[in-house]
Amino acid sequence: MSRPAFAPDSCVVAEVTPSPNHGERKDGRRVDMIVLHYTGMSDAEAALERLKARGSEVSSHYFVFEDGRIMQLVQESRRAWHAGKSFWAGETDINSCSIGIEIANPGHDHGYPNFPKRQIAAVTALCRSIQTRNTIPPVRVVAHSDIAPARKQDPGEKFPWRTLHESGVGHWVKPAAIMDFGQALRLGDRGDAVAALQKSLGDYGYGVEASGEYDALTRDVVVAFQRHFRPERIDGIADPSTRSTLQELLATRGRPGPSPGGPLPLARARLRSLPLDCAAYRPHPCWGQSAGRPLRQNRKVAGEESPGSMDKRCRITSGGCESRDSATENRPPGSAFGRDAVRVKRCGKSAPRRR
Numbered sequence: 001m002s003r004p005a006f007a008p009d010s011c012v013v014a015e016v017t018p019s020p021n022h023g024e025r026k027d028g029r030r031v032d033m034i035v036l037h038y039t040g041m042s043d044a045e046a047a048l049e050r051l052k053a054r055g056s057e058v059s060s061h062y063f064v065f066e067d068g069r070i071m072q073l074v075q076e077s078r079r080a081w082h083a084g085k086s087f088w089a090g091e092t093d094i095n096s097c098s099i100g101i102e103i104a105n106p107g108h109d110h111g112y113p114n115f116p117k118r119q120i121a122a123v124t125a126l127c128r129s130i131q132t133r134n135t136i137p138p139v140r141v142v143a144h145s146d147i148a149p150a151r152k153q154d155p156g157e158k159f160p161w162r163t164l165h166e167s168g169v170g171h172w173v174k175p176a177a178i179m180d181f182g183q184a185l186r187l188g189d190r191g192d193a194v195a196a197l198q199k200s201l202g203d204y205g206y207g208v209e210a211s212g213e214y215d216a217l218t219r220d221v222v223v224a225f226q227r228h229f230r231p232e233r234i235d236g237i238a239d240p241s242t243r244s245t246l247q248e249l250l251a252t253r254g255r256p257g258p259s260p261g262g263p264l265p266l267a268r269a270r271l272r273s274l275p276l277d278c279a280a281y282r283p284h285p286c287w288g289q290s291a292g293r294p295l296r297q298n299r300k301v302a303g304e305e306s307p308g309s310m311d312k313r314c315r316i317t318s319g320g321c322e323s324r325d326s327a328t329e330n331r332p333p334g335s336a337f338g339r340d341a342v343r344v345k346r347c348g349k350s351a352p353r354r355r
């Protein structure tokens, strides 16, 4: 077998298949963003070929197939060409400060199927792996449509941002319920309420001026916001649900939640510092099929069902297999199995052979 063109940045990568379409990160910019895309072509292989074709002038760092297989096309240290003309939080050269992930999905023009669970698990593991090498605030894990709302709609409203957030990737809040009353702002409106909406969207990162005029760009930005954060209704109308979801996002963006982004309590810091993609952590018979993959579980807490996520890893030590899990769901610190609990147990089984 021939040697890959470069060593993959993460061991969640199954294969390196280099694209020539990359350059230097401008002014030595460090990576502090992840941009998620869908391929938008009916054939995943054809989409991959395009990202690798000299002259196409497009690429991404990673490509995730429907079955969860991950390919790396461009080294993380290089500037891949995935974002195009875009804007987020004052930044216009998004390619220089981001990692781009293309997720195979035919997109809105070809039926827009759901994203398979295996594919989402792979995207989550990849993002978490990227987060171990780079400091990426949760609000800077974005959709292509967030940074180019007038041109793009990917990865679209079927992308499960909540699932990623519950596994420590990106920012998300439960969207406010849709009510058919209250003030709704829409295309053509003008005034202080429109300016306040635009300012809030701009404060979150979107590229819109507080002009007080609900123009086509403002509608496109509201559509992008809804695709990401209030996917139940995407109409470009800033209804009370859309506006209060935005306010909740602004109020929580600096807070540590299930996602990393603030100071971590010791136990969680220990878990997060585990080398998630290190060869020492690999599937072991004691975890069966779930080994090394994020698991979502529902457990009863104080009389109510609380959705959350757990990470389970196992490591081979001299004493046999040592497994750890940590709850990362929302629950009061100090409860019997609090959000920061890390449990370590030994099953004593001997190390499996390395493949």
Ligand SMILES: [Zn+2]
Residues within 6 Å of the ligand: 036, 037, 038, 082, 144, 152, 154
């Ligand atoms: Zn895209």
